[in-house]
Amino acid sequence: MTENEQLLARVTAKARDTRPWGWTSLPEPVDAATVTRAEAALGFTLPPLLAELYLRIGDGGFGPEYGLLPLLDGSPAGEAAAVVQYLANRESGRKDPDWPWPEGVLPISHWGCAMYACVDCRSPQATVLLFEPNPGDPERAWFVDTPALADWLHAWVEGTGWYDVMDDEFPMVPWTEFRIRTAQNQVP
Template structure:
């Protein structure tokens, strides 16, 4: 299992420098309650951030959402995005992808919770010209949450204002699984018969 002690320690130091007083971290029971509400298991590093750094309020730009609690939270926004897909034959948001940060202008950073490494995705809906093209709104920002945090800590992420002074930052690339993951998120009645679980009825 990957040891994130050094990385989490550096995140704590940076978070306290940037944010001053942070929201208190959440406990194991709150993590378990959030996972039950989401129907997901948080990638280990993401769970540690909420347990050991704070309940949001740190990270790049507008900073991470609280996991749960009052106001805009990762749990609440996940349910909101999936609810927006419930009656759509062209869902825009894949199951298992948790929004963690608002970049503004409708864009989110999100973590793919179906992978323990926690790949970080960029949801950028602005160039999408029709509901048939939601796959074009999804980009792979970093192959893991650890990699994404390292970019933030080193000031080399595309989202850092002075990153271009340090070289050419790695730009998010189209997320190859987007089409398949969005198809899987369609309501069962809207999926082709061959895509439904065995024995399912339309």
């Protein structure tokens, strides 16, 4: 069994036993056609591990805090789907150039208060970023949560994520690629 297979088995076990806020049950996984439609709408492919989460475990409804967003359809808790949220964020960034949304950065989990865990679908390991806009400064709204989606999932399964162990200090480092990525990907 590969390392990813082992991780998926552990995530599946925890997903069956825990419900994030607002979810009463684990949704059925999506089919390959749904992933294909999502990728067409996004204009980029999902990292393989992220696609496997949706294809094998469920269409959202598991993970830390409010759990993974559904891929294309809204959640029972009223959350927008990941694709819908991404497209809305990109459009909002076009309207307000002070708050651009980087291309390929897919929101996957809502933390509340406009904060999102996001996967950088352009990074080789699918870096997980935290978007925390509440200080009101776009230059200080992006942080590296974990260098890889696999690390983020391990932290959730093991109860070692920043949200589990956070004290008064915010332990994440800023995502220094924010301005570079948004400048390179400005859409007229």
